[in-house]
Amino acid sequence: MHALILGAAGMIGRRLTDALAQSGSLGGQALDALTLVDVVTPAVPDALAGRVTAQAADLSGTGAAETAIAGRPDVIFHLAAVVSGEAEADFEKGYRINLDSTRLLFEAIRQAHLAEGYRPRVVFTSSLAVFGAPLPPVIGDDMILTPASSYGTQKAMGELLLSDYTRRGFLDGIGLRLPTICVRPGKPNKAASGFFSGIIREPLAGQEAVLPVPDTVRHWFASPRAATDFLVHAAGIDLAPLGQRRNLTMPGVSATVAEEIEALRRVAGERAVALIRREPDPAILRIIETWPEAFATERALGLGFRADPSFDAIVALHIAETGAGPA
């Protein structure tokens, strides 16, 4: 079993790399080789050192996709993307990286398919950003994709390509719309969604966090571990039950900001909660109000994808993984 991770240096890519290195297998088979690609050379995990190739590459460049798949990986995790804010700020870069690179990858696979019958499993990470307001309170698997960002547009187009290349037999694709990752490790960033993690992460580290929206705001979450588990699960399962619909919203935990704060209070007490500073930001609220609140993810559940059990469990996982916690 040879796996390729495109976007291996990102937050999810690094966790996926570690998860594969620790298990040493994928889809019930021994992992003989792992190829890691990103715009910067990804770190090589110790456990698999002898079997890992790490490459720095711009996947929108000529021949880059062909080079990435030269070893004919059995499973390709395609996580490489520029994020929402960057795709919005730099229109051309967003389309080049998020759309063109995806198409170049699928085209390289198609050419190898035509030449030698190559047909890898491709696990593509899509996003909740494919959905745009107006949205129902609970979004079903049949909801139209009307992205309100260029990033969401590029991901929705990637989903369509994935389905068509799968239908034509060139690859065996599955697209996962990942929930918003929470608790996202690391420092506060400028993403509009940053506070969802910040109001847990910062108080647990004894630091102040800014909350720019009302407590009633509801959203859809998965822990970094759940997101990684989704990718690993997607690589190994039989996709025949999906038919031609190869893109799935992943299960998550639907929680309000108030429920997040209660979970924080239960584990870290009033002192932690007191570190959350309410600073309403109408601009952020306007963005967040158009986001999905909850999903009915029957198709993904039917294939065995499982959400975190609760927001408490998401917080507990963050504490266990980072050592953060009440002093």
Add this chain to the structure above:
Amino acid sequence: MHALILGAAGMIGRRLTDALAQSGSLGGQALDALTLVDVVTPAVPDALAGRVTAQAADLSGTGAAETAIAGRPDVIFHLAAVVSGEAEADFEKGYRINLDSTRLLFEAIRQAHLAEGYRPRVVFTSSLAVFGAPLPPVIGDDMILTPASSYGTQKAMGELLLSDYTRRGFLDGIGLRLPTICVRPGKPNKAASGFFSGIIREPLAGQEAVLPVPDTVRHWFASPRAATDFLVHAAGIDLAPLGQRRNLTMPGVSATVAEEIEALRRVAGERAVALIRREPDPAILRIIETWPEAFATERALGLGFRADPSFDAIVALHIAETGAGPA
């Protein structure tokens, strides 16, 4: 008012050209100039001869989109496409013409927007092929697009691009998912949907028609005139009520094959109906069974788009336009 028709030599393009030439106006303004583009040089209508430019161009070629919009048309009708069967048979050509040409057009408009604030109305023809089985009996405006063909995939990707370029302010787009055109003029063709028109058109001309599916098959129809009216209407209306959702399923007539045949019987009698030869074709039935049967098109109706009143009216229109009819 300057209008550009891309795909002006096709069946709908020619009708749209004639409709504009006859009215001499568009969106309540006098039509000063009309530019017609297709892979073959489109015919120039007499009524507008002095104001028409006709060009032969492959819109996927370098600079072709820039040339097509050089006159900065106020309204661009983008009908150019290779059809479903050809896009399925020639994968690369389908993506080149149906996806790349659309993107090149939108990019040419964006560059002109950035340089000089150009922002035309773009009327894009999409297709029911963006929908794929399993489908509910009546499809609402929120139904997910899961195309079961490369053509449908390319149209769905065009819809997403149209929305994003509109959202970013580069153009003012509206996408119309046209019903299956019936009665389609001309000779029988090899399209899987050909019999829907054939069982009306051929008997009215005193010729035999083959019916490859059961009488219970239901589908969604518009006359050629209704389709042309949709395009003209889309060019002139205020699109603000659409918000960011710029793609609409057009109203149609939902009719079964049995209802088609009854309409034929009413106008042309038993002798015409006797010319329909039932010749079940499981391959065609398998394709047709995955097609949509009916839609609830509230959003389009709210904007003033109107379907043909009945299948009888569709047949009557065909007779009036072609002179076909009971001997």
